[in-house]
Amino acid sequence: MRYFIELSYNGKNYHGWQVQPNAITVQEIVKKALTTILRVDIDLVGAGRTDAGVHALQLYAHFDVDTAFEEEHLANKINAFLPEDIVVDKIFLVNDNAHARFDATxxxxxxxxxxxxxxxxxxxxxxxxxxxxxxxxxxxxxxxxxxxxxxxxxxxxxxxxxxxxxxxxxxxxxxxxxxxxxxxxxxxxxxxxxxxxxxxxxxxxxxxxxxxxxxxxxxxxxxxxxxxxxxxxxxxxxxxxxxxxxxxxx
Missing domain, CATH: 3.30.70.660 (Pseudouridine synthase I, catalytic domain, C-terminal subdomain)
Known part of the structure; x- marks a missing residue:
């Protein structure tokens, strides 16, 4: 099953969205939170990437899991796990072929x-x-x-x-x-x-x-x-x- 996750973040403390070696990024932090809570390795695909220091009022990403969950409850659990400068605003189920990056208009x-x-x-x-x-x-x-x-x-x-x-x-x-x-x-x-x-x-x-x-x-x-x-x-x-x-x- 594929889920979309809606995020907002203050980019001051991050080297952009996309995972990079030897640098802290938003994608890395959110991926680790999802992996820890869901107890399965999560591949998180973003709608795009922001550069170091850039913020997001709205960014979507998608991930796949085999089992269903209560979306609002998961969002609350992730927010409790994340640093205060990253917020999960919503998680929702989408079609299996929906793509956060390629489907963005x-x-x-x-x-x-x-x-x-x-x-x-x-x-x-x-x-x-x-x-x-x-x-x-x-x-x-x-x-x-x-x-x-x-x-x-x-x-x-x-x-x-x-x-x-x-x-x-x-x-x-x-x-x-x-x-x-x-x-x-x-x-x-x-x-x-x-x-x-x-x-x-x-x-x-x-x-x-x-x-x-x-x-x-x-x-x-x-x-x-x-x-x-x-x-x-x-x-x-x-x-x-x-x-x-x-x-x-x-």
Whole structure:
């Protein structure tokens, strides 16, 4: 039987989602908790992976077991076992062929900037207190992303992917007081893609790059032409969507 598990976590203390040698990751911690409680080795497959220091408001993973269990009870037991910065929000039974990664139809990220200084948001925002940003110009550039499919210019170099194509359905900045948040949704994302986009858009908003420069960067398909990668602590995987056949289980 296959189960989906819905998670949220603060990524500050972890080297990303995916299991890695000599580094603590979210996948490793959750896998160990499930294995210990269910008393069987669990293979946990995530909807995607977040980089070191990046957070998740919602991430799904799946695992297989031979025996049924009471889902809410298991979720409570796992939460009692997990550290406080990782939370299991829900566990539910799905069809045996449902796949947390390959069946996901879209993923959404938020990147949170605080314009000023706030000691209570140090771990979850990028604090900019010396920059004056042209948010309208940043939104003009962000909207151009929807016209492109190849995002090699924003991909981490030396990454092992078959294609750099992504379909971006939404990309915008919203400001509320000192809070400036970038929202982006796509069918898939490349490694470091969102942080590279944010860093480049900040250069646009700081008038270090023009709209024309931004278009040239996209056309170049060369990471060296894009801006810096924004810091990881302000990035959140915010939503993962699935087809109705899986959504009806949520």
């Amino acid at each position: 879209s993923r959404s990220y938020e990147y949170r900037i605080w314009l000023g200084r706030n000691p209570f948001l140090i771990d979850t925002t990028w604090q900019l207190y010396q920059k004056v940003l042209d948010v309208n110009k940043m939104n003009e550039a962000a909207s151009i992303l929807k016209d492109y499919t190849n995002f090699k210019c924003f991909s981490k170099s030396k990454t092992d992917v078959r294609t750099y194509n992504c379909v971006v359905s939404d990309a915008k900045w919203l400001q509320k007081g000192n809070e400036l948040t970038f929202y982006i949704t796509a069918d898939r994302f490349l490694r470091n893609m969102v942080r590279a986009i944010v860093g480049t858009l900040i250069e646009v908003g700081s008038n270090k790059k023009s709209i024309e420069d931004f278009v040239e960067i996209l056309n170049s398909r060369d990471r060296r032409n894009a801006g810096f990668s924004a810091p990881p602590q302000a990035l959140f995987l915010s939503e993962v969507k699935y087809p109705k056949s899986i959504v009806n289980k949520l």
